[in-house]
Amino acid sequence: MDFLLGVLSVMLQQFAGIFFVKIVFDHIHALNGWTFYEILFIYGIAATGRSIHHIFFDNLWTLGWQYIRPGKFDRLLIRPINPLFHFIADRLQQDGFGQLFIGIIVISTAMPHLGISWGVLEFFILVVMIIASGFIFVAINLFFATLSFWMVDSLPIVWTIFNLSDFARYPLTIYHKGIRHFLTWIVPYGFTAFYPAAYFIEGSGFEKLALLTPVVAIVSCIIAYWFWNRGLRAFTSTGS
Amino acid sequence: MRKYFEFARVQMQVHAAYSAWFWANTFSILLRMLVIYFFWKAVYSSRTEIEGLPFDGMITYIIIAMFLQMFVSGVGQELAHTIKDGNVAIELMRPYNLITRLVAMDIGDKVIHFVRGALPLSILAFIFMDITFPSTWQNGLLFLLSAFMGIWIGTFFDLLIAILAFWTINLWGLQVMKEAVISFFSGALVPLILFPEWFQTISLFLPFQAMVYVPVAIYTDILTGTEAWLALGSQIFWVVSLFVLLRVLWSIAIKKVTIFGG
Numbered sequence: 001m002d003f004l005l006g007v008l009s010v011m012l013q014q015f016a017g018i019f020f021v022k023i024v025f026d027h028i029h030a031l032n033g034w035t036f037y038e039i040l041f042i043y044g045i046a047a048t049g050r051s052i053h054h055i056f057f058d059n060l061w062t063l064g065w066q067y068i069r070p071g072k073f074d075r076l077l078i079r080p081i082n083p084l085f086h087f088i089a090d091r092l093q094q095d096g097f098g099q100l101f102i103g104i105i106v107i108s109t110a111m112p113h114l115g116i117s118w119g120v121l122e123f124f125i126l127v128v129m130i131i132a133s134g135f136i137f138v139a140i141n142l143f144f145a146t147l148s149f150w151m152v153d154s155l156p157i158v159w160t161i162f163n164l165s166d167f168a169r170y171p172l173t174i175y176h177k178g179i180r181h182f183l184t185w186i187v188p189y190g191f192t193a194f195y196p197a198a199y200f201i202e203g204s205g206f207e208k209l210a211l212l213t214p215v216v217a218i219v220s221c222i223i224a225y226w227f228w229n230r231g232l233r234a235f236t237s238t239g240s
Numbered sequence: 241m242r243k244y245f246e247f248a249r250v251q252m253q254v255h256a257a258y259s260a261w262f263w264a265n266t267f268s269i270l271l272r273m274l275v276i277y278f279f280w281k282a283v284y285s286s287r288t289e290i291e292g293l294p295f296d297g298m299i300t301y302i303i304i305a306m307f308l309q310m311f312v313s314g315v316g317q318e319l320a321h322t323i324k325d326g327n328v329a330i331e332l333m334r335p336y337n338l339i340t341r342l343v344a345m346d347i348g349d350k351v352i353h354f355v356r357g358a359l360p361l362s363i364l365a366f367i368f369m370d371i372t373f374p375s376t377w378q379n380g381l382l383f384l385l386s387a388f389m390g391i392w393i394g395t396f397f398d399l400l401i402a403i404l405a406f407w408t409i410n411l412w413g414l415q416v417m418k419e420a421v422i423s424f425f426s427g428a429l430v431p432l433i434l435f436p437e438w439f440q441t442i443s444l445f446l447p448f449q450a451m452v453y454v455p456v457a458i459y460t461d462i463l464t465g466t467e468a469w470l471a472l473g474s475q476i477f478w479v480v481s482l483f484v485l486l487r488v489l490w491s492i493a494i495k496k497v498t499i500f501g502g
Contacts, residue, residue: 005408009417016420020429024283027290027434032282095413156264163268166275174282179274 003094010054010098014047017169018106034171037113038201040106046168046193048103049133054096057138059088063145064153068235077236084228114200122200129196129210132217136192137165139220142228149231161187168193184209191216243336244344251348255356262356269310269361276302277369291433296370297460301431303365305456307358308387309428311350312394312451315342316402317415323405323493332494339399339490346395374459382468386455389475394422394451396482403486406493427453431462447478 021043025036067073067087076083107126111118144161147154168189172180183190191213199210255262280302284295293301319342322328331338365371374380401418405411423429425448432440432453443449454471457463463471 005413005417009413009415009420012420013416016424016429019424023430023434023436026436028283028287030286031279032285156260160264160267160271163271166272170275170279170282175274175278179278 006095007098007101010095011102014099014102014106018043018102032171032174034173035113037110038197039170041110041114041200042171042193042197043169044103044106044110045130045133045197046103046165047099047106048130049192050137050165051096051099051103052131052134053137053141054099055093056096057088057141058093058096059091060138060141060145061155061158062091063087064148064151064155068148069152073235083232084225115202116200125199126196129199129213132214133192133196135217136188136220139217139224140187140189143220143224146224146228146231149235165189165192170194171198188216188220244340247341247344248348248351251345252352255349255352266357266361269306269357270364272306273303273361273365273369276306291431293431293460293462296372298431299369300371301456301460301462302429303362303369303371304459305428305452307362308390308452308456309423309426310353310358311391312398312422312426313419314395314398315346315349316398316418317411318342318345319399319402320405320411320415323402324411339486342399343395350391375461379458379461382472383455383459386458386472386475389472389479390451390455393447393475393478393482396479396486397447397451400482400486400489403489403493406496422448422451425449426451427456431457431460433457433462447482450475450478 018040021036021039025031025039029035031039063073067076073083073087076086079086116122140161141158144154144158147157164183164187167175167179167183172183172190172194175183180190184195195206195210196213198204198206199213277299280295280299283290284298288294290298319339322331322338328338362371374383398418401414404414408414425443425446427443427449428451432443432449435443443453450471454463454475458468458471
């Protein structure tokens with residue numbers, strides 16, 4: 001019952017966003033040249049990628065207020081496994097499955113309308129893109145959660161940065177250039193949805209950049225993990 | 241009365257203390273305004289009006305609705321947690337009415353949010369985003385009255401959901417679901433006139449449109465004349481019936497606590 005409520009609520013939340021786009025597209029034919037199904041596809045990739053993060057890495061939100069502040073984090077440090085792994089494995093968030101379902105449904109609804117033929121290779125690339133998208137979410141959250149080692153709780157910052165991902169729901173071409181560059185090269189939320197989706201959309205003009213998605217994911221994870229280790233060192237050297 | 245006033249005042253001071261969250265909130269709202277602005281700019285790039293609304297009318301509706309939506313929830317979460325961790329039993333013995341105390345704190349919250357958050361941000365919006373003022377001052381007054389009722393409808397509804405914590409466990413899920421339903425039916429995302437006919441009919445019978453749509457539609461001249469007065473009437477209906485429902489459900493819930501020996 002409880003599991004169902006969690007899944008259902010997340011599905012409803014996602015559905016509200018899709019419904020909004022649908023309503024708008026009842027009145028227009030294209031958004032800056034992007035069709036309804038293309039927007040849906042972008043949305044689906046974002047939702048699926050985020051669900052990976054939501055299901056497996058949800059604990060990142062709690063680093064400050066549930067681990068560092070009550071002193072619970074020190075317990076992880078004395079155990080003979082990687083503290084990051086231990087910390088993340090502490091919780092599996094089942095509510096995220098709702099997002100995963102919705103994401104998959106949305107993607108498969110949009111897929112036949114994109115005007116490309118789906119072969120094994122395309123499917124493979126899509127799966128890689130989605131996993132990469134998920135790990136970009138993880139890397140960004142890990143990076144900013146790590147600030148908690150210095151400031152006890154960085155949740156407000158993590159939350160604010162996470163809200164930037166709202167931009168990624170729509171084609172980045174609708175935004176001002178500055179915003180676009182920021183979301184591509186500084187906080188790479190553009191690679192969690194728009195660029196991967198653009199790879200499958202003919203004539204989008206971003207096919208080459210889209211192929212960078214897995215690279216961006218790997219680089220972000222490396223940077224975030226490096227930062228995490230620095231934070232960990234700073235934390236332990238204060239004597240706790 | 242005096243003690244409840246004190247609760248409201250203390251709550252304002254508490255808020256002033258957590259400035260990290262204040263900046264996080266402000267910044268997030270600014271980001272959301274940017275997304276909204278560019279999205280609608282793109283929508284209007286190839287047309288001049290949608291359902292009779294030009295760009296500045298639309299962006300005014302969307303931004304005002306966004307601000308109003310921030311005020312239509314209440315202290316449900318606090319109440320739900322008090323119920324969940326069992327503190328409600330102790331709270332009930334204290335010399336005040338728990339619900340009234342929470343509402344007083346909520347008012348403190350809302351006042352400080354308005355002064356520090358919504359007010360400066362909406363001034364920014366007026367300066368930079370083509371937002372317009374109400375067409376007449378009567379409309380402006382009517383909007384304030386209607387928004388005031390919308391906020392109470394939202395507050396009561398929030399508390400009603402929270403009381404369900406006596407019977408359910410996944411609070412987070414319930415909270416998220418409530419938010420989704422409200423942004424769906426209240427017209428917080430788009431004016432309800434953009435919705436399909438059948439959807440508009442359904443939402444006419446639900447309390448949600450009375451929270452956001454009615455006040456903002458009055459502001460932007462979507463609802464005028466008799467329609468506006470009828471909508472205000474429906475708001476009065478919802479304020480009263482939700483208040484009564486809240487009272488009834490709360491007394492049932494309290495009985496449950498007493499029976500279990502709390």
